[in-house]
Amino acid sequence: MELALGVVLDASADAARTTELARQADAGGLDLVVLRGGPDTGLDPWTAAVWVAGVTDRIAIGTTGFGPPPEHEMPYPSVVEKARESAALLTGRRLVDGEPWATAPAGADRAALEALAADGRTVVVPVTDAEDVARLVALVGPVAGRRRTAAARALRRAGIDYDGVPASLAATAVEPGDPEYLAVSSTYLRGGAPGLVLRPETPEQVADALAFARAHTHVPLGVRSGGHGVSGRSTNDGGVVIDVGRMNRIEVLDASRRLVRIGPGATWKQVAAALDPYGWALGSGDYGGVGVGGLATAGGIGLLGRAHGLTIDRLRAVELVLADGTPVRATADEHPDLFWAVRGAGANFGVATAFEVEAYDVGEVGWAKLGLVSTDLEKSLLRFGEVATAAPRDTTVFLVTGRPQRGQSMIQLYAIVDSPDPQVVVERLQPFLDLGVLVQQEAFMARYKDIMGQAPDVGPEGHHGQGEPVSRSAFLPGITPQAAHDTAELLRSGRVFFFQLRTMGGAIADVPADETAFAHRTPAFQATAMGVDQADLDARWDRLAEHFDGLYLSFDTDLRPERLHDAFPPEVLARLRELKRRYDPDALFRDNFPIDPRTTT
Amino acid sequence: MTDYGHDLLFGTFLTPSAQDARQAIDLAVASDRAGLDLVTFQDHPYQPAFLDTWTLLTYVAARTERVHLSGNVLSLPLRPPAVLARAAASLDLLSGGRVDLGLGAGAFWDGIAAMGGRRLTPAQGVDALREAITIIRDLWDTGTRGGVRRDGTYYQVVGAKRGPAPAHDIPIWVGAYKRRMLALTGEMADGWLPTLEYLPDGVGSFPALNARIDEAAVSAGRSPRDVRRLLNIMNVRFSATGRGVLDGPVDQWVEQLTGLALEHGVTAYLIGGDDLPTVERFAAEVVPAVREAVARERG
Structure with a gap:
């Protein structure tokens, strides 16, 4: 049978040894470190448990024998709760509640350990030195594949056959x-x-x-x-x-x-x-x-x-x-x-x-990021609609804006001009400069890889999104005065914090509509609006429907x-x-x- | 010119953000690797977006090697003194003497009350802090026989067992701005830890506030040198042209910090901003230059 073993360490003041033995148990594939308090240890159990979690990578940590603190040393329950949540986030929920383990006497042999493990609990054994830990590591044997501790398995979700993973x-x-x-x-x-x-x-x-x-x-x-x-x-x-x-x-x-x-x-x-x-x-x-x-x-x-x-x-x-x-x-x-x-x-x-x-x-292409402040968003949108669609097809410009502040909108333009000639690039960008007062500009000749390369790499810690995005999408055949008016009104509501127009046309429209399941070949723009409340955004976006011709399915969260x-x-x-x-x-x-x-x- | 002659400490003043927990840990680990002396975290237990500062501090201590750790400052109204004393001593033992104790009397009382804490007036807060510091030091003092007995207005300890004794003499640093708190700092604390942005006249506040601390220290039979002067500077950045305190080129940072040390006796600088490149540049370019300049001036 597979034995799940752990160690009991006296949480004594010899902190260096506690750290060393916990690390050895962790690296050796044991399941659990139990820190044992006693009349003379005095260490704060929470601090000791979080410390051991910090010096190890995967092993679960429990505490025993510390007893309740005296009355005047009671931490606030709300702070204790917060500490537990924080530890879960920091340690991957490795701190164990209660005492869900069986304790064997020091030096117990394999048969004794197996008997105690019969009910599926992790068996913990008191240890005092590296040899004790090594003996338990040897009993567990080499780790085949990934071994999960009892604490880790306790976090599994209902309805998933974890043992059936191919x-x-x-x-x-x-x-x-x-x-x-x-x-x-x-x-x-x-x-x-x-x-x-x-x-x-x-x-x-x-x-x-x-x-x-x-x-x-x-x-x-x-x-x-x-x-x-x-x-x-x-x-x-x-x-x-x-x-x-x-x-x-x-x-x-x-x-x-x-x-x-x-x-x-x-x-x-x-x-x-x-x-x-x-x-x-x-x-x-x-x-x-x-x-x-x-x-x-x-x-x-x-x-x-x-x-x-x-x-x-x-x-x-x-x-x-x-x-x-x-x-x-x-x-x-x-x-x-x-x-x-x-x-x-x-x-x-x-x-x-x-x-x-x-x-x-x-x-080399021309790459530009322009920041323009507009006091008349409606007019700026209308003008963008004209200029972006009239541009030669070597020029693709996207517009981003957010909530207007004090009657002013910050309009960000992102553009690639597919021409190696700086003169051409400047010419192409010129018509966009009067959408507002130019307050930021960054324009240079670049490789496409440098433009894409501006995105930071996602490290081993992965993404950190929270909650649910709230987003709506639509294709616009063009920006009519009424569409510009209604869009500006939407933005003035303050309920949309991100609004983007992606200019289409050019080579996109060269492809016949029935060539691909993406059938929206003729719109001039794809619009995306992001808000914080789906029902609210839906109600506001639906009101603009007369200006729309379909949506881009990548950017819409309406179900x-x-x-x-x-x-x-x-x-x-x-x-x-x-x-x-x-x-x-x-x-x-x-x-x-x-x-x-x-x-x- | 006021220079209390302490060695210089450089560190970071970090946000214990729950959403960016990984970043907070990375910044602390980077501070350690870059050779900074101190990593400190704000403590606002009632702020839902933040982690529990003590838990984070402990975790970070376990994942660093040399750097000292402190709350900046820990909220006393939500952390009873006996709990703090044992936790700090425990971590000091576990980490090999790397814990310092930044303490504050409490701010944001609505938040404190919402967490179940006791709402105090500023004057009561000062008295509570005085009682707390006494209890904390008593509990650390295992050389004295018998339990600790203190029957205070805000905290009572009835025959509490002493210990554990920390691995090193943990300094207690107090966040103080007003008259009574500054007096308490001079009277009892090992350090004064204000934030530049909260000082009424910025750097210009130092002569008057230092004088209050010095006066209180002398009245209590201590030396002004017993109170290290530390400083948080939240808004910092390296920029091409000098705009303000720690907002300019490296040379200007060096000049400003050297000035703070030699003219106002500030010998620990904790920078905010949670920005890794800034922290690394601070450690690599500013710290050695300030150390050198101060050493040269002190002769």
């Missing part, structure tokens, strides 16, 4: 009690508490993960690449997350055709850096930290969009694993219907495992069913539904604009 994924799976959990539980904009994060590295492992997901349709399922999803809920509460972040290879397949194979877990910053030495680029969105998988299955409205089209317009093949675990390669010739569907509605059809893209030559009809025009939705019936009839993929295969409306 063998191919067990070593890298993360549960709530694991040290890496905080690093994988949240995404860029969203806090989460998933019950299990599976981290496949191959299409076979993705198929294993999907088999596990098929047995868990009673809990949420999220699919994550870079974790920047707004509508794509790549974390959840108590469900399963399939995180393909490790599938991040970037490989040039054929330099003469600029053909590149990219894993879904790469970020656009990494892609830009990998293509740069060849003098190539592939437009993505406006932020290098975003992952490939989510964006390349939705659209990709970026700062090279007017010059070179959507990101999905450069896809030549998509490899994905379907809901039933079948790996499929979709191209214009193989599974062309699926190839059509994954370019705009990919989240409904599978987990992408590789993309083959045709990059294009991009040399009302009619949004699906905004994302997909009727004929597109009908075709997608037909394909959903064929490829995902049980609707396994349901977290991001799910198409119900059973209905007809």
